Structure formats: structure tokens, C-alpha cells
Amino acid sequence: MSDNTHSTDHPWKNLEPTGRLLRPADVVDRTGLSRSQIYQMISEERFPPFIKLSTRASAMPEAWLNAFIEMRVRRAVDRPGYPTDGL
Numbered sequence: 341m342s343d344n345t346h347s348t349d350h351p352w353k354n355l356e357p358t359g360r361l362l363r364p365a366d367v368v369d370r371t372g373l374s375r376s377q378i379y380q381m382i383s384e385e386r387f388p389p390f391i392k393l394s395t396r397a398s399a400m401p402e403a404w405l406n407a408f409i410e411m412r413v414r415r416a417v418d419r420p421g422y423p424t425d426g427l
């Protein structure tokens with residue numbers, strides 16, 4: 341796998357962990373995905389991981405979540421047949 345493909349599939353891996361630290365409930369709210377879907381996608385390396393803050397607290401850098409959301413939007417918009425009228 342080339343570096344270019346890697347960064348396209350996992351854009352958060354090349355980003356500094358900047359912005360707010362989002363707790364799991366914040367990530368659920370921002371994505372509309374369930375907590376179990378998020379953890380499943382993390383285990384499949386299709387979603388940015390949480391950073392362990394303490395034994396009982398985890399959070400995700402906002403920049404990583406934003407990169408994931410932007411990637412998903414780009415993929416949806418780039419699909420053949422995506423309506424572009426009125427944009």
C-alpha cells in the first residue's frame with residue numbers, strides 16, 4: 341500500500357491531535373453512529389482511535405474526527421450519480 345493510499349484511507353494518522361478532546365458521547369453525537377458501531381470501526385481501523393486519558397477516560401482529538409467526517413463526505417460526493425444540481 342502506498343503512502344498516498346494510506347493517508348486517503350486513514351487521513352487522521354498524519355494529523356496532529358489538535359482541537360478539543362471529544363469524549364465518546366460527543367463522538368456519537370457528532371457522527372450519528374452508535375457507540376458499538378464506532379468501536380467496531382476502530383477495531384477494523386476504519387475510524388480514528390480514542391486516546392486513553394486515564395484508566396477510566398478516553399477521548400478523541402477533534403482534528404481526527406473532522407478528518408474522518410471530511411473523508412466520508414468526499415467519498416459520498418465523489419460517487420457516480422451523486423446529485424450535484426443546486427449545490
